[in-house]
Amino acid sequence: MRINRKFNYIIAMSIAVTGCAQQKEHSPVKWPEADAPIATVKPYQRIIHGDTVVDNYYWLNDYFKQGPDSGEVVKYLEAENAYTNAMMKGTEALQEKLFNEMKSRIKEKDESVPYLKNGYYYYSRTEEGEQYYKFCRKKGSLDAPEEVLLDVDAMAKGKPYFAANGFSVSPDNKLLAFGVDEVSRREYIIHIKNLETGEILPDRIMRTSGSATWAADNRTIFYTSKNPITLLSEKIKRHTLGTAEGQDVVVYDEKDNTNYIGVGKSKNGKYIFIQSQSTMSAEVRYLKADDPNGEFQVFQPRMKDVLYSVVPLEDRFLIVTNADNAQNFKVVETPLDKTGKENWKNFIPHRQDVLVQDIDEFKDFLVVSERKNGLTNLSIRQLKDNVVHDLDFGEAAYTVYPSINAEYDTDVVRYGYTSMVTPSSTFDYNMHSREKTLLKQQEVLGGYDAEKYVTERAFATATDGTKVPISLVYKKGTKKDGSAPLYLYAYGSYGSSMEPTFSSSRLSLLDRGFIYAIAHIRGGEEMGRQWYEDGKLMKKKNTFTDFIDCGQYLIDQKYTSKGHLYAEGGSAGGLLMGAVINMAPDMWNGVIAAVPFVDVVNTMLDETIPLTTNEYDEWGNPNNKDAYDYMKSYSPYENIEAKEYPNLLVTTGLHDSQVQYFEPAKWVAKLRATKKGNNVVLLKTDMDFGHGGASGRFDYLKDQALEWAFILKLEGITQ
Template identity: 40%
Template sequence: MGCMSVEVPPTARKVPSQRERHGDVFVDPYEWLRDKENPDVVAHLEAENAYTESITADQQPLRDAIFDEIKRRTQETDLSVPSRLNGWWYYSRTVEGKQYPMYCRVAAAEDDGELDAWTPPAVVAGIPLDGEQVLLDGNAEAEGHPFFALGGAALTQDGHLYAYAVDNSGDETFTLRIKDVQTGEHLPEAIERVFYGLEFSPDGRRLFYVVADESWRPFQIRVHTLGTPVDHDEVLYEEDDVAQWTSIDLSSDRRWLLVSIGNSEYSETRYLDLADPAASLTVLVPRNERILHSAEIFEYDGAAHVLLVHNGRGVEGGPEGRAFNNMVSLAPLAEFAKPLGEQEWRTVVDHDDAVKIEGADVTSTHLLLSLRRDTMETVRFARLDDVFAHVAGPREGGQAPSFAEPAFGEELYTAGASASDYRAPVVRVRYTSFFTPPRIYDYVLATGELLLRKETPVLGGYDPSDYVAERAWATAEDGTQVPLSVLRHASVRPDGTNPALVYGYGSYEVSMDPAFGIARLSLLDRGIVFVIAHIRGGGELGRRWYEDGKKLRKKNTFSDFVAATDWVVSSGWADPARIGCMGGSAGGLLIGAVLNLAPEKYAVAVAEVPFVDALTTILDPELPLSALEWEEWGNPIEDPEVYAYMKSYTPYENVRRAPYPRVAAVTSFNDTRVLYVEPAKWVQALREASTSGQPIVLKTEMVAGHGGASGRYEEWKDRAWDYAFIADALGARELIA
């Protein structure tokens, strides 16, 4: 063990560990830090925390200021807009001084088919509704535990039983319990180590849940019959392929259980008719056709139909004849009993190079479509009568039925829709932008009217006109235009003197969509220009944008980010000596790779739960999620080209003698997605190689998971810590006038 002094960074001892693959030998001196049970490892992480606390102690007043700004702007006693389901209004509420929400309900009036029955009850923050029932108090559940997270919940249709799953360590495995809402008592059964995903059968007698294997891969669907021993639970489905992820969902009408198996490149759907006690799990769309899809089963005019969002089945319009941005098809459920080549799927919405179809859902009367156009996610609606009339007629040109799309009036925004109840005459629409706090609307399906139910209050004199969000484009080294979202205080000018923070992710087809963030205002109020780089590997410009930043094209993600940084300088928005970078998880891999490429361009970097030792992780299929990662990065175990390519960019193995900036790596001891050992090793390598003399620190939450500490106040403290580290390094501690 190295020196325990907080004045000097801890130095982990070197224990050479040799890895040999495809003729390449890599000697790793810090692999021993992987052993969580080793007291020396825990002592080292605690020494790192002590050093970090010492070296950043002067930032505490700034952290306190940012925390207070977040707290002052947040309405701490608040509640969500109630959603109606099966005769009840469900909502959550928070109370000032309490870390966690309470999940509640009140009885709804009889549904007489009129719109008024679907108007949420008038609610006032801090005043419980008459007849309120508390289903779950997160604060009571968290009492006596260092961590609390809710992993899912489900209700029987009669509303009598409430199943919920709780994590008290941060490792994202949960204990499942069932509560009798009428008595407040728990049923005797408790099921350990379940994963995300809970659903009751319509009769409330069976509970379906997901189990993860030792490598944290969801692989089993089990069925618990209430009142029977847990060890008698039936395994409905087990997935043996280590490269597949398994999940469950109920159809919108709650009649069908849908089991989804797949990865980022192809998928399989199976279904179970919950109305038929003799039904068995049946394949709907098999994986051997390698169609990437999602499916919804529903009834229309007395017959069961399947709505599919998919990337094509021998259609023109994309790579390998696929609809790379997805299309929407419809077919009777009976068609799926035939061989796939003989099934007739009718096109509802054809493929479009410029519009990515993200998903589709149904109510009893309407089709809901989620799509991405010009990087923005929005929603459209069509009557099911029109959809079926369209697919029943001649297919000429593949034109879609008439869709209605709400207008919101902003250039950069995010809108999504969901139906809380299949029979509802309204759907809930969620809307936000960078400077518009989240709004909840009810969209009246019959008329297209948008009824504003709530805009999240922002206190402390917040005025959205004080801030500006603009779209810009950076030119990548191969000429590709990379979209940027540039956020700033309205008083900031492009005079080349400002601090700036460039943020990115760029993996798994995840998009960094416009969303309001109270904490981010604290950076903007200090004059920092906040630039989100929508780099390749994300999904902002459709499937091709993602494909062009994964596997053997992954380096486009990193060079795009550097190009975004160069744009921030050339545009005049930033002083080149006052630029920071930030990213988390796969975005932490991005930050690590970018620092190896161009360390001189940044004054500070924050990497949260960073995937910086990616090659070591993916080479070990026993580690959590490693096999699932092969569809994203390639399989370096089997493919020498993938191995060589990953070795050329994985951050830990490419640290070099260079002037690295001030760096904070933030991680969690119980993270199952990115193990703490990755940043722990990376920080050691950075310190040894850096020529700048800038501090490099490791901050480990000793009781937390991939998302950091639990509880909203703890989350605010974490964000204040990160932002204070950045603002201090950029010379932006003070609020601008």
């Protein structure tokens, strides 16, 4: 619900200051004269566990609930947008400049690295001036004629939002299944295209996750069906080409509304898997791909507090699992005909200092994605003799990950590499010869020179003594005397690790004297599974205190000072922002909360809100008093007080399915009515989009330009 991985709200920024040796002071910020909207007060009582809470802005959910005040909600959001525009009017030229310079670094006419699958090389390419892309292939050789499978630029013409995903080509290479979302609620219609004739078949599969999995017969697909109200992924269905709408067969119906489900095919093409998983347990079903009308078999019935996932090899299954108290996960093996846990045997034992994140199978090799001491790693294992070697990288903070590896019978693994100063790079690595080949590095137009920037890794000491990693990047010559403005980002939920990656857009802040830092706080999984366990449920406050302690460390070490410290988080990271400004409001000069999950108690009490029940294992179920009391003690909306808050820019989307628009709207209304002082609170609602923002490859830069202009204005930077 609150996670958005596109949301590489790793909009990283950096340390760069050319200032004097003394800490500079801000001139008072001059804001235009404009009257902030005042939301109507309509008291609503919430009574649970003997606790009565009056919510004056509960009515703002009426657009979502289709209630009587729906029209008034839209008027209020439009008034907030008008106010934000008025307050930011003096930055319009700066926003335009920021947009243009960020856009100018992007190579408009570009092409992804082609990958081979089933005899064809697949790639996407972009053209100058176009917002989207074309999905293409060539048969057998990169010198072969190009086939444009989908012209997404043409498909998106005239649409405020357009997303196409889940591209899946049939085993005979003749049909393409793909999903389309034109509303930005992650509810896709699956279409089928005949690649020989160019015809879009009459088959239209509604309310799906967007992806389809082909059986071996080239006429059957399996897909995930969503509940139209909660958007929960609750059924796996089978569709045979030509079947009328609504007549598809349910092959799996998930009865536990705390689980997410999905369907996919093994790399070797032999099996179709259904994965059902909550935060704390999992269950897999499998079927031979050449028996699409058969019954899915349970691999191992779900077990309390046991997660597992499965990949098949030629002679056995491998399972990544935390069974038997393997907190950082291990890899076990079992025969193809004996899949129950009683047959599982250790293949890669559990290690206290290494988190096993995933495995990528090949005919003769296994590539294990691991994490140690907060850094990612790829470990190569030869299956025949179990010889293991690791790839070596050489930077203080970096990210490495398997790229698209669609072929099973190959000795080459493709991986991606990036750091806060190294643009995204794609390599092929021969697992036999141990030679690596750079295929492509993201081209940054305008003369980017990595030697002009420095990346560091530091450790802050948290309140309880825990060492929390921080990744930093800044321009050479920056003085650590407290004068540099610093932009601190974090997420801290769902075990989602915020990686130190490159961003060409970030250069617009680095070159204006900013340090950019990522706080790898608990709630993520940077330091292993325990890092996640210590930042969820009844330990959630560790996430917030870690972030505050990271901010204090950066001040103490003179990377910055209180008057120059800024923070951003999005989605569940927006909850982090709401919590830390309640707990330490005077630490931050400005804060950006993007699509923030800030009304925790009310949302987790409402099972009609998309994905709420999936997340009881993350936040707790407030129908239980202990969880309610703890959640209420940190929920940003519940803990607003009459005190001075930092300057705040809040963004949301009217069609957001992950964090509904009314959470930030209510939060802003209550903050403005309660807070003291003259610091501004701005709310920007995108009336066309949802959780991930604009869909075009340049439109999102306008949102970034607004956010950064807000921070630059606070810092007194006008150019």
